[in-house]
Amino acid sequence: MKKIIPAIFLFSAGSYAAAIPEAQLKEMWLSPKGAAEKIIADMSLAEKLGQMLMIDIRSWDENSSESKTPFIEMNTHVSKMMTDYHLGSVILFRENLINTPQTVELINNFQHARTNLPLFISTDQEGGYVTRLRVGTEMPGNMALGATGVSDLAKQAGNIHGYELTSLGFNFNFGPVVDVNNNQNNPVIGVRSYSDDPILVGKLARSYIEGIHQYPVLTSLKHFPGHGNVASDTHFALPSVNTDKASWQQTELKPFVDVMPDTDAIMTAHVVVPALDSTILTNIKGEKIGTPATLSKAILTDTLRNQLKFDGLILTDAMDMGAITGNFDRHWSIKQAILAGNDIVLMPIGIKDSASIEQLGELYAYLQAEAEKDPVLKQRIEDSAQRVIYTKLSKRISPAPHDAATAERIVASKAHKDLENAISEQAITLIKNEQVLPYALKPQNNIMVFSDEGPRNELINKHLGQIANELKVGLNVKDQVVKLDQDTLTTEEIEQQLQGQQLVILATYNLKLNPVNAQRIIDVANKQNIPLVVIATRNPYDIAYLSDVKANIAIYGITGFDVTNNVRNSLETNIRSGLRTLFKGPTGDSLATPHGKLPVDIKTPDNNNVLYPRGYGLTAL
Numbered sequence: 001m002k003k004i005i006p007a008i009f010l011f012s013a014g015s016y017a018a019a020i021p022e023a024q025l026k027e028m029w030l031s032p033k034g035a036a037e038k039i040i041a042d043m044s045l046a047e048k049l050g051q052m053l054m055i056d057i058r059s060w061d062e063n064s065s066e067s068k069t070p071f072i073e074m075n076t077h078v079s080k081m082m083t084d085y086h087l088g089s090v091i092l093f094r095e096n097l098i099n100t101p102q103t104v105e106l107i108n109n110f111q112h113a114r115t116n117l118p119l120f121i122s123t124d125q126e127g128g129y130v131t132r133l134r135v136g137t138e139m140p141g142n143m144a145l146g147a148t149g150v151s152d153l154a155k156q157a158g159n160i161h162g163y164e165l166t167s168l169g170f171n172f173n174f175g176p177v178v179d180v181n182n183n184q185n186n187p188v189i190g191v192r193s194y195s196d197d198p199i200l201v202g203k204l205a206r207s208y209i210e211g212i213h214q215y216p217v218l219t220s221l222k223h224f225p226g227h228g229n230v231a232s233d234t235h236f237a238l239p240s241v242n243t244d245k246a247s248w249q250q251t252e253l254k255p256f257v258d259v260m261p262d263t264d265a266i267m268t269a270h271v272v273v274p275a276l277d278s279t280i281l282t283n284i285k286g287e288k289i290g291t292p293a294t295l296s297k298a299i300l301t302d303t304l305r306n307q308l309k310f311d312g313l314i315l316t317d318a319m320d321m322g323a324i325t326g327n328f329d330r331h332w333s334i335k336q337a338i339l340a341g342n343d344i345v346l347m348p349i350g351i352k353d354s355a356s357i358e359q360l361g362e363l364y365a366y367l368q369a370e371a372e373k374d375p376v377l378k379q380r381i382e383d384s385a386q387r388v389i390y391t392k393l394s395k396r397i398s399p400a401p402h403d404a405a406t407a408e409r410i411v412a413s414k415a416h417k418d419l420e421n422a423i424s425e426q427a428i429t430l431i432k433n434e435q436v437l438p439y440a441l442k443p444q445n446n447i448m449v450f451s452d453e454g455p456r457n458e459l460i461n462k463h464l465g466q467i468a469n470e471l472k473v474g475l476n477v478k479d480q481v482v483k484l485d486q487d488t489l490t491t492e493e494i495e496q497q498l499q500g501q502q503l504v505i506l507a508t509y510n511l512k513l514n515p516v517n518a519q520r521i522i523d524v525a526n527k528q529n530i531p532l533v534v535i536a537t538r539n540p541y542d543i544a545y546l547s548d549v550k551a552n553i554a555i556y557g558i559t560g561f562d563v564t565n566n567v568r569n570s571l572e573t574n575i576r577s578g579l580r581t582l583f584k585g586p587t588g589d590s591l592a593t594p595h596g597k598l599p600v601d602i603k604t605p606d607n608n609n610v611l612y613p614r615g616y617g618l619t620a621l
Helices: 022-030 032-041 045-052 076-084 100-112 142-148 151-168 198-212 245-250 253-262 297-307 330-340 354-373 375-394 404-410 414-427 454-471 491-497 516-527 540-545 572-580
Strands: 053-056 089-091 120-123 218-224 265-268 280-282 288-290 313-315 429-433 444-451 474-481 503-508 532-536 551-554 559-562 567-570 610-612
Touching: 022 032, 022 375, 032 375, 045 053, 045 354, 045 375, 076 354, 100 120, 100 151, 100 404, 142 151, 142 198, 142 414, 151 198, 151 404, 151 414, 198 218, 198 253, 218 253, 218 297, 218 313, 245 253, 265 297, 297 313, 297 330, 313 375, 330 354, 330 375, 354 375, 414 572, 429 540, 444 454, 454 474, 454 503, 454 572, 491 516, 503 516, 516 532, 532 540, 532 572, 540 551, 540 610
Parallel strands: 053 089, 089 120, 218 265, 265 313, 444 474, 444 503, 503 532, 532 551
Antiparallel strands: 280 288, 429 551, 559 567
16 A cells, blocks of 8 residues: 655645745845755755755656656646645756747746745756757757867857756756766767867866856766766666776766866766775665665765765766666665765656656655654755755745746857857868768769668758758759668669669768678678768767778767657757768869867777777868
8 A cells, every 4th residue: 555645744834835035035145054054944854855856747647547748838736746845856858848938938837836945947958969958059969079179169058058048947957978988889978978088078068067157057067976988878777887996086087076166066877886886785686786876875975075075966867767776676775865975866756647746755755754763864864955955045046937038039049050050060070081072063963871760861861952052953862771780781782772873871870890781881882983971970989890981970969869768859960060071062162171080089899909099080182
């Protein structure tokens, strides 16, 4: 039988159950430390827990069925939950953010439903591969910024993100990623990292934060103690970073230390780092496993808080990720995350119906009962809630409603989108070119496009059409969807497809060992003397798994992909800029020239030798 926490249990006499008026908040902003101490002294335990929990509501179904209706407008159930549980923070995802007016209204209504302090309204607008706004300026992503090597461009990217987010009502952005991508087989970070050079990572992250902090938007570095050297995805599994402490300090730790003074918060990683915490746990399957950093007091309190002297907010990565839920009881893992030193527990329970709200009540009851038995846990809740409150007051987080008309003039404005394209053009990196590029277009041209997905082909077709219009040429484009890492196409089939074609565009996406179809297409094109260019559309490492490539560019992203819920979007600026470097018109005019330099080493598949070093990049001949 479910234990449902009665509403009366959540309130206490003399508590801050009512919303603090804005005029009173402004007085508190003047003395945030003293005000935070006074507020916390009058709060119930439930109210303190509310400040520590950041919930998500991707979808809502009042009947608790399997249907998924995106949560895009406030309802009475959610409004009452916000009030009853004194929730202090919300994270919004792509499902919640349909357009600018709807986003502004939803965020305004969340703030209206609060008790006590204004809410943290957060999202993951990293740029590039991870972007949450459906209408917004994405920017080409961190590794693209790394390929430019220009701090001012990172600052401008942060500035535009800050301007657009604050106009919508967001006050917390989970970025920048300061993971050092020193494993080219990393399945989850990749282009989310600026570089495999910790110095460049720190330099660009500081500049991004300088830009975003021109607006009242908090930042969070992620993912401590470093997520760049893993071979599995924490959304589904619990990886280990098997490095010694000295190597960790030189590589993974360095950008955190460099950027720590500039950020407001640090997000943890669901990774095991035995060099920092060798404690062994028993998971729900009875297996012995290492302790993930999110649950590690040694990593978060002893190292991050005490040794490194970080005094900002520490928050968990999403607690509904497979690395946690696949190994630990939900209630226990949340308690352990608090004991480890986290101030905010991100996504403790996915809110999607009335039953999940009941589960939230059960979590409160569990944590309150545990805190009454364990004075250490009770003190941790006290300390973290006070740190959250102090941060809200010292950063002057306001619940004031935002104006949709104003936001529409700012979000995805032409000036912002033009700058987005200008930055991505600076990032395009020419890795190999044996007298293929720029390809001289004739008045009429036949081009064959291969990629793994129909939407990628459609996107390439769209931008090739724009190029044809600008250069006043005819482009007859054929395309085919081929799983490039499989062995499904015969040589004869490829020969037939390439008959009459004058140029082949092979758009690869994170290749691994022995991509047979991709290699066979290259071999046939070479045999028939048809120029072929490989576009590495996400990570730049694809050329390491191919032979006899004559031309190759890296664009650092083509698809934004929210892996937690299979929500995809096209990242247009990168492919637009990449395609524009490939051609010159009949009069010899080029649309763009590749300027980027590799921000990472491209190594052989066995990881022993460097094929193309960081800093390498050609210009078209």
